[in-house]
C-alpha cells in the first residue's frame with residue numbers, strides 16, 4: 001500500500017482563535033497544493049471550528065486533541081465525537097502522554113476513546129511511547145506492546161486508511177534532542193510487528209508517525225528512517241517557518 005506521508009501539528013494549549021486562524025491562513029498560502037504530505041492541524045477546541053473554516057478548499061485537515069467516549073450526557077467539560085464530526089473535524093489525538101500523565105488517562109479509557117472515534121467515523125491519531133525509566137530498564141518493547149494491545153483491544157480489524165499511530169517516546173517530547181535514528185527505527189519496527197501480529201498486513205500498513213522534538217533541522221534526516229511515515233510535531237508546529245520547512249522536507253523526500 002502506498003502510504004501518504006503525514007505531518008501533524010499538535011498545538012497543545014497554545015494560540016487563541018485569532019492567532020490560530022491567522023497562522024493557518026499563512027501556511028495555507030505558503031504550501032498551497034505543492035505538498036505531497038497530508039497536513040493536519042490539531043489546535044485547542046476554542047480555535048478548532050474557525051480553523052476548519054479557514055482551511056476550506058485546501059488539502060489541509062483538522063484534528064482535535066482529545067474527545068470523550070460517550071455521545072452525550074452529564075460529563076461536564078467534555079466533548080463527544082458526535083459534536084466534532086459535523087463541524088468538519090477529521091482526526092482526534094488519543095492517548096497523548098500528557099493526557100496519560102497529567103490527566104491520568106488509562107489504557108482502558110484510551111481504548112474506549114479509540115472505539116468511539118472509529119465508530120463515529122473519525123480517524124484516531126493513537127499515541128504511544130515509553131518513559132525514560134522504561135527505556136533504561138530495557139522495557140521499551142514491552143511497554144509499547146501493552147499500550148498498543150490494550151489501546152486497540154476489541155477491534156477485530158483495522159483499516160490502515162482510518163487510523164494513525166504515533167510513536168512518541170516521553171523522554172524526547174519537548175526535549176533538547178529527538179530520539180536517534182537507531183532508537184526510532186528499532187521502536188518503529190517493534191510497533192509494526194506488534195500491529196502485524198494483531199492485524200496482519202493491515203496492521204503493518206497503518207501509518208506510523210514519530211513525535212518528540214521534531215524540528216526543521218532534524219526533519220530531513222528523521223523522515224528517511226525506516227518505518228517513519230511522517231511526524232507529530234509539537235513546539236515546531238507553532239512556528240510558521242519551522243512547520244512549513246518540516247512539511248517541505250517530508251514532501252520532498254516522498255517526491256524523489
Ligand code: 13P
Nearest residue numbers: 010173174212213234235
Ligand atoms: P515536541 O515536538 O514539542 O517535542 O512535542 C511532541 C508532541 O508531544 C507532539 O504530540
